[in-house]
Amino acid sequence: MKKNNQHSIIVFTVLAALSSMPFSCKDNFLEVPVTGQLGETQVQSLKGLEGLLVGVYSVLNGRSNGWHGGASNWMWGSIRGGEANKGSNAGDFNSMNPVQRFELDPVNSEVNYKWSGSYEGVARANLLLANIQNAADVSESDIKRLTGEARFLRGHYYFDLKKNFLNVPWVDETMTDTEASDVHNDVDIWSKIEEDFQYAYDNLPETQSDVRRANKWAAASYLGKALLYQQKFSKAKAIFDEVIADGQTSTGKKYGLVPKFEDVFVGENENHEESIFAFQAAANTGDVNNTNHDLAMNYPYNTGPSGPGECCGFFGPSFELASSYRTTPDGLPYLDGSYKTTFELVTDQGVASDDAFTPDQGNLDPRLDLTIGRRYIQFLDWMPHPGFDWIRDQSYAGPYTQKKYSYRKSEKGIYQDGSSWTPGYHAINFMILRYADVLLMAAEAEIEAGSVAQAVDYINQVRTRAANPESFVKGKLVGFTDGNFKSPILDFTQDAATYTIGTYPTSLSKTEAIAAVRFERKLELALEGHRFYDLVRWGVDVTEINEYLSYEGAKLPTNLGGATYISTDAYLPIPQRQIDLQGADVLTQNDGY
Numbered sequence: 001m002k003k004n005n006q007h008s009i010i011v012f013t014v015l016a017a018l019s020s021m022p023f024s025c026k027d028n029f030l031e032v033p034v035t036g037q038l039g040e041t042q043v044q045s046l047k048g049l050e051g052l053l054v055g056v057y058s059v060l061n062g063r064s065n066g067w068h069g070g071a072s073n074w075m076w077g078s079i080r081g082g083e084a085n086k087g088s089n090a091g092d093f094n095s096m097n098p099v100q101r102f103e104l105d106p107v108n109s110e111v112n113y114k115w116s117g118s119y120e121g122v123a124r125a126n127l128l129l130a131n132i133q134n135a136a137d138v139s140e141s142d143i144k145r146l147t148g149e150a151r152f153l154r155g156h157y158y159f160d161l162k163k164n165f166l167n168v169p170w171v172d173e174t175m176t177d178t179e180a181s182d183v184h185n186d187v188d189i190w191s192k193i194e195e196d197f198q199y200a201y202d203n204l205p206e207t208q209s210d211v212r213r214a215n216k217w218a219a220a221s222y223l224g225k226a227l228l229y230q231q232k233f234s235k236a237k238a239i240f241d242e243v244i245a246d247g248q249t250s251t252g253k254k255y256g257l258v259p260k261f262e263d264v265f266v267g268e269n270e271n272h273e274e275s276i277f278a279f280q281a282a283a284n285t286g287d288v289n290n291t292n293h294d295l296a297m298n299y300p301y302n303t304g305p306s307g308p309g310e311c312c313g314f315f316g317p318s319f320e321l322a323s324s325y326r327t328t329p330d331g332l333p334y335l336d337g338s339y340k341t342t343f344e345l346v347t348d349q350g351v352a353s354d355d356a357f358t359p360d361q362g363n364l365d366p367r368l369d370l371t372i373g374r375r376y377i378q379f380l381d382w383m384p385h386p387g388f389d390w391i392r393d394q395s396y397a398g399p400y401t402q403k404k405y406s407y408r409k410s411e412k413g414i415y416q417d418g419s420s421w422t423p424g425y426h427a428i429n430f431m432i433l434r435y436a437d438v439l440l441m442a443a444e445a446e447i448e449a450g451s452v453a454q455a456v457d458y459i460n461q462v463r464t465r466a467a468n469p470e471s472f473v474k475g476k477l478v479g480f481t482d483g484n485f486k487s488p489i490l491d492f493t494q495d496a497a498t499y500t501i502g503t504y505p506t507s508l509s510k511t512e513a514i515a516a517v518r519f520e521r522k523l524e525l526a527l528e529g530h531r532f533y534d535l536v537r538w539g540v541d542v543t544e545i546n547e548y549l550s551y552e553g554a555k556l557p558t559n560l561g562g563a564t565y566i567s568t569d570a571y572l573p574i575p576q577r578q579i580d581l582q583g584a585d586v587l588t589q590n591d592g593y
Contacts, residue, residue: 044132044134044136044138045135045136046137046138046142049131049138049142052124052127053146053149053150055127055128056121056124056149057153057212059120059121060121060279061279061292061430062113062293062294063289063293066113067093067113067297068113068294069114069116069117070117070279070294071156071160071294071432072279072294072295072430072529073530073533074298074315074527076099076164076572077528077529077530078315078526078527078528078529078530078532079315080099080100081530081532081533081545082318082320082531082532082545082552083317083321083522083526083527084316084317084318084321084402084527085316085317085318085397085552085556086100086314086316086559087313087314087392087396087397087401088312088313088396088397089392089393090396090559092314093297095108095109095110100559100560100563101563102563102565102566102569103563104569104572105573106575106576106593107575107576107577108573111573112578114572115161115165115574115578118157118160119157121153121156122157122161125150125151125153125154125157125173126172126173127173128146129150129173130173132146132147132150144204145204145205145208148200148203148204148214149200149204149213149214151196151199151200152196152200152204152219154196155196155197155219155222155226156222158189158196159222159225162190162193163229163533164571164572165572165590166570166571167185167574167588168185168189169183169587170183170187170189171183181582182586183586184586184588185586185588186588190229193226194223194226197219198219198223200219200223201216201219201223204216204218204219206248207250207251208250208251210251211249211250211251212250214250215249215250217243217246217247217248217249218250218277218433220239220242220243220247221239221243221247221277221433222277222433223239224438224441224442225433227239228441229533229537231448231537233444233448233449234445236441236442236445237448237450240441240442243255243438243442244439244442247435247438249271249273249276255274255276255435255438256273256435257436257461258272258273258465259468260470260471261367261466261468262370262471264431264434265404265405265406265428266408267407267428270428271429273435274431274435275429275431275434276431276433276434276437277433278430278433279292279294279429279430280429281427281428281429281430282427283413283415283416283427284417284419286419288419288420288425290427291417291425291426292405292425292426292427292429293425295426296312296422296425296426297312297313297314297315297422298313298314298315298402298405298424299311299312299402299406299424300385300390300401300406301389301390301391302389302390304382304390305379305380305407305409305423311423312424313390313392313397315401315402315527316391316397316398316401317372317398317400317401317526318398318552319398319551319555320551321522321526321527322374323339323340324339324519324522325365325368325523326339326362326363326364327363327364327365327500328363329363329500330500330502331363331501332504333519333523335515340551359375359376359377359477360497361498363498363500364497364500365466365501365523366467366471366472366501367523367524367526368497369403369473369496370404370471371402372402372403372527373390373400373401373402373403373406374399375387375399376477376488377473377475377496377497378473378474378475378492378496379401379406380403380408381408381410382408382409384475384488384490386486387399387486395558396556397556397559398556404527405426405428405430407426407428411426411428414427415428431528437521437524437525440458440459440517440520440521440525442458443455443456443517443520444514444517447510447513447517452509456504456505456513456516457506459520462520463501466523466524467501467502469499472495472496472499473496473497474490474492474493474494474496475490475492475494476491476494476496478491504516518534518538521534536570541565541567542565542567545565545569546564549563568590568593569592572590573589573590573593574587574588574593
């Protein structure tokens with residue numbers, strides 16, 4: 001069935017700030033553009049408050065603040081985390097180049113987009129919370145629910161600000177304009193984030209009127225994540241225990257792993273038991289802002305699924321990530337890092353697009369070919385991934401394309417919107433939190449504050465799902481129909497590669513278990529915007545990212561040659577535009593900028 005506005009909470013009706021409300025904004029980091037005007041009585045009715053809530057949800061995809069202001073964090077979390085290269089070529093979207101090379105400065109437009117996108121969400125949440133205080137003829141249960149959803153979403157936006165910028169001002173619905181403009185960014189806001197998620201956890205219902213709304217268990221999951229980021233392992237474990245035992249989606253599905261890894265990212269299967277909190281998208285509504293705008297530039301270039309001849313190829317999985325999926329004969333990862341030296345999937349620059357090429361014959365985790373598009377492997381239901389056309393400049397971007405969240409040929413016109421300049425706008429929901437992520441976070445908490453054996457069990461649940469042979473990509477390369485190596489012949493009765501994946505013994509030591517869960521997050525959650533933040537919170541970012549830059553830079557010198565990472569790169573600079581607007585005596589620049 002075609003998705004529409006009835007199916008999606010992302011209906012972009014922006015409601016005006018009221019001049020009489022206690023919280024308003026000037027031309028600063030909390031400004032919400034006014035596109036219409038409603039009376040106070042209308043906004044403070046149940047219908048008006050629900051409309052304001054739609055506006056808070058709508059900012060999740062960053063649609064009004066550049067290409068990289070949304071919740072997917074594909075540039076901030078995956079490209080900076082070494083999972084992907086800024087694809088395309090050196091001349092396109094120049095503002096992205098210093099992001100990957102860790103050469104950002106405070107005037108870079110991308111930094112301001114990310115800041116503004118998150119604070120727009122904060123402002124809209126505060127607008128709703130201020131109006132709830134004067135709600136007319138609204139039941140107590142509706143007030144609790146609306147407040148809980150608004151505070152959950154505000155917690156999300158502040159969490160995103162915290163992990164990207166570290167030092168940010170906390171502004172809430174109780175502040176006047178004058179007070180809001182004078183809030184400094186020198187106070188840690190973790191306790192405030194916890195309070196928002198805790199309130200949502202305590203007050204939101206277990207089930208909602210539709211799956212699009214955050215519920216009690218989404219709030220619990222996010223609260224556990226916030227605690228884990230602060231290394232409050234015992235508290236995080238207690239929350240994750242509850243989520244794993246009793247958590248359910250807003251429509252009452254018990255949380256669990258989708259049986260087939262490939263089905264996690266299929267449009268017609270979305271809002272499944274693994275989806276805890278997702279940005280909801282819709283196609284063919286008459287407004288492409290309702291689509292998953294945040295990922296529109298990430299698909300294969302030219303004749304690929306976002307073509308022909310259109311866009312964009314800005315998200316090329318790295319050599320380092322692809323090689324990470326090599327496995328031992330027992331089906332376990334090479335946790336010692338030897339996959340980077342002894343077991344490379346490709347050798348040189350990724351093999352020139354018109355050269356002969358033999359796919360790797362070693363043991364591989366099957367998630368590789370469900371995560372990354374690589375040469376001569378079937379790309380969903382489209383065609384074998386070619387060594388030409390789908391990548392603009394292989395010497396700059398590498399030979400791979402992303403596969404997660406790519407729409408299928410069978411979904412074109414249904415979960416894809418062809419009404420605009422690029423076919424890349426699609427309606428597959430982006431999951432900000434999913435159950436596999438929660439299991440692996442719970443494993444971390446167990447290692448530090450519970451049972452290593454239980455942690456290994458959680459890791460193995462994720463790996464067992466990945467080992468389901470029904471998800472293995474079919475189509476072994478058996479020849480070509482021409483002499484140019486451009487028309488491969490695939491045998492779809494055979495697996496495309498030697499897929500070998502096993503589980504860990506429960507006897508792992510604490511050190512071994514830590515290594516296992518950290519690598520499992522890399523494999524399971526690849527290209528979903530988590531990696532950089534994981535490296536920073538584990539305190540291994542300097543070592544891991546410099547190793548990646550050295551490894552990848554040797555293969556892609558035009559893109560990454562000479563790039564280095566230092567500890568102050570862990571957080572983005574406070575945008576100079578915001579410092580200029582608020583004043584240097586209010587916003588203090590982060591160290592290193």
